[in-house]
Amino acid sequence: MRRRGITRIHHGGSLRFHPRCYYRPDDDLPTETWPAMIARVTDLHGRITGVHRTWLDPDGFDRVRLGKAPIDTPRRAMGDLLGNAVRLGVVDDVLAAGEGIETMLSLRDVLPTMPMAAALSANHLSAMLLPSSLRRLYIARDSDAAGDTVQAILTHRAEDAGIEAIPLSPRLGDFNEDLHIFGPEALQAALRFQLAPEDVVRFLHSSRAAAQ
Numbered sequence: 251m252r253r254r255g256i257t258r259i260h261h262g263g264s265l266r267f268h269p270r271c272y273y274r275p276d277d278d279l280p281t282e283t284w285p286a287m288i289a290r291v292t293d294l295h296g297r298i299t300g301v302h303r304t305w306l307d308p309d310g311f312d313r314v315r316l317g318k319a320p321i322d323t324p325r326r327a328m329g330d331l332l333g334n335a336v337r338l339g340v341v342d343d344v345l346a347a348g349e350g351i352e353t354m355l356s357l358r359d360v361l362p363t364m365p366m367a368a369a370l371s372a373n374h375l376s377a378m379l380l381p382s383s384l385r386r387l388y389i390a391r392d393s394d395a396a397g398d399t400v401q402a403i404l405t406h407r408a409e410d411a412g413i414e415a416i417p418l419s420p421r422l423g424d425f426n427e428d429l430h431i432f433g434p435e436a437l438q439a440a441l442r443f444q445l446a447p448e449d450v451v452r453f454l455h456s457s458r459a460a461a462q
Contacts, residue, residue, distance in 0.1 A: 255430035300329020339365035348390030372396035
């Protein structure tokens with residue numbers, strides 16, 4: 251995470267590390283073991299519905315694989331994912347939701363008190379269930395065609411439920427790229443102009459005060 255620019259990992263207990271997590275290449279090959287980041291997927295009531303695994307390279311980080319293991323599918327999920335998410339913090343009236351775990355951890359690096367959720371894919375993000383207490387949803391979109399589609403679908407669903415939907419757009423491909431390339435201060439400055447004014451005071455100013 252640090253090599254990807256994420257220096258403050260505010261995951262709220264949703265992530266674990268396993269030094270020898272099973273990986274089966276296919277039915278005809280023996281099971282392997284690799285170190286892995288394990289993420290719990292939960293429903294709106296906090297019940298575990300699935301698990302997401304990211305196998306890691308024991309030899310370290312490189313810019314090609316970004317620390318993922320040199321295997322065919324270094325990311326796999328199992329369980330009931332549709333509508334559910336990896337949750338970073340406890341949601342009340344405001345939530346930021348996006349696709350990848352690293353994307354949302356990058357936002358949590360600079361907005362550590364804002365509740366967030368990683369739906370793990372564009373399709374799952376567009377179908378994510380929204381809490382009844384929610385009043386404002388930030389859609390942390392990736393900068394691609396799938397991100398455009400997700401933003402449109404999720405905005406429509408939120409507005410139908412009486413929830414204000416606000417897109418958060420990265421300068422590069424996603425917010426982890428922004429954090430890694432430009433740094434936390436530049437990311438905070440960019441978010442200042444995308445957050446609702448009251449959330450700048452509530453989340454962005456409080457994160458700066460906590461860091462000082």
